Amino acid sequence: MITLEDIHKSFGDNHVLQGVSITVPEGGVTALIGASGSGKSTLLRCVNLLEMPQSGKVRIDDAAIEFTPGGKVGQDAILALRRKTGMVFQNFQLFPHLTALENVMEGLLVVLKWPREQARQRALELLDKVGMTAKADAWPSSLSGGQQQRVAIARALAPAPKVLLCDEPTSALDPQLAGEVVEVLAQLAREGTTMLMATHDLRLAATIASNVVFLEGGEVVETGSGVAVFHQPRDPRTKRFVSTLTAQVSGL
Numbered sequence: 001m002i003t004l005e006d007i008h009k010s011f012g013d014n015h016v017l018q019g020v021s022i023t024v025p026e027g028g029v030t031a032l033i034g035a036s037g038s039g040k041s042t043l044l045r046c047v048n049l050l051e052m053p054q055s056g057k058v059r060i061d062d063a064a065i066e067f068t069p070g071g072k073v074g075q076d077a078i079l080a081l082r083r084k085t086g087m088v089f090q091n092f093q094l095f096p097h098l099t100a101l102e103n104v105m106e107g108l109l110v111v112l113k114w115p116r117e118q119a120r121q122r123a124l125e126l127l128d129k130v131g132m133t134a135k136a137d138a139w140p141s142s143l144s145g146g147q148q149q150r151v152a153i154a155r156a157l158a159p160a161p162k163v164l165l166c167d168e169p170t171s172a173l174d175p176q177l178a179g180e181v182v183e184v185l186a187q188l189a190r191e192g193t194t195m196l197m198a199t200h201d202l203r204l205a206a207t208i209a210s211n212v213v214f215l216e217g218g219e220v221v222e223t224g225s226g227v228a229v230f231h232q233p234r235d236p237r238t239k240r241f242v243s244t245l246t247a248q249v250s251g252l
Contacts, residue, residue: 001026001194002047002163007056009042016042017053018218024163024211029185029195031209031226033202035241039218040198044167047196048085049078060084061162086156090168092148094140100127100151101136104158112159126154130184146177150184157188164188166197170204182207202242206230214238 002024009017016039024030032040045051047058049065052073057066063081065073094103104123108114114122127133130150140148149169156164169185170178182204189195189208199205205212205226212229214222214237222229222238233239 001061002196003057003059004043004047005057005059007043007046007053007058009039009046009051009053016218017046019056020215020218020220022213022220022223024194024196026194027192028210029189029193029197029208030211030213031205032196032198032213032215033200033205033229033241034215036200038215040215041167043215044165044196044198047163047165048082048087050087083159084162086159086161086164088149088152088156088164088166088169091172092140092145092152094148094151094155096140099137099139100132100143103140103151104155107155108158122158123154126157127151129157129187130154131180144177145173146180149173149177149181153181153184153188157193163194163196166195166199168199168201169197170199170201178204202230214241216241 005021007017007020020043032043034040042051046053053067055067055069057064058081060081061084063084065077065081067073095106098106101120101123104126105119108119108122109116124133124136127136130153132147132150132154135143135147143151170181173181178201186208209226212224212226213220214229216237222233222235229238230242233242
């Protein structure tokens with residue numbers, strides 16, 4: 001489904017990603033975990049090219065781009081890859097002048113050129129999926145953070161992407177509101193939605209991730225099933241990281 005091969009990314013002298021290679025299986029949830037500055041959010045953003053790698057290869061389904069130092073990538077290739085993804089941001093990023101329903105419809109109308117009624121029906125179906133039907137006509141400013149994030153998830157799902165990318169989807173929420181979002185993501189996971197998420201919330205990762213990638217210093221330290229990484233980590237660095245944060249994870 002998704003393969004990242006030898007991804008390098010620097011910001012000035014800061015070599016954030018140092019030859020990262022991972023595979024994201026179809027129909028599963030892969031969590032990128034690690035301390036702040038480990039490169040997990042940068043790696044996630046390289047998948048849909050919100051950040052451009054200096055070198056390496058990104059493949060999603062039948063769309064692939066190879067990056068070389070100093071090389072240029074055509075806009076058509078970038079758009080072809082981005083159309084395979086839906087993105088859920090840390091801070092929701094809903095359009096404040098549009099209702100919840102209109103936010104979900106917007107990409108279908110503007111980008112995909114769907115007829116308005118078709119877009120409206122799709123948006124209503126997705127708002128129902130995330131438990132937000134009753135707030136379809138509400139403005140973002142009247143919604144709680146958890147409600148806004150649920151609308152943002154519906155918006156990301158609207159064009160039926162191959163993979164849902166989630167960048168710290170619960171970090172801006174208090175524990176109660178985060179629980180609402182975790183349940184929505186868990187339901188999507190049960191339905192077989194392919195997801196790749198960067199998160200420091202080990203409770204979220206342990207709840208829904210079938211695969212976990214632990215990053216440190218821009219390198220992959222350990223990969224494996226959620227059970228293996230959280231309960232039987234092989235690398236001492238993984239063990240130290242998980243042990244300092246186990247209080248976040250219920251039952252760990």
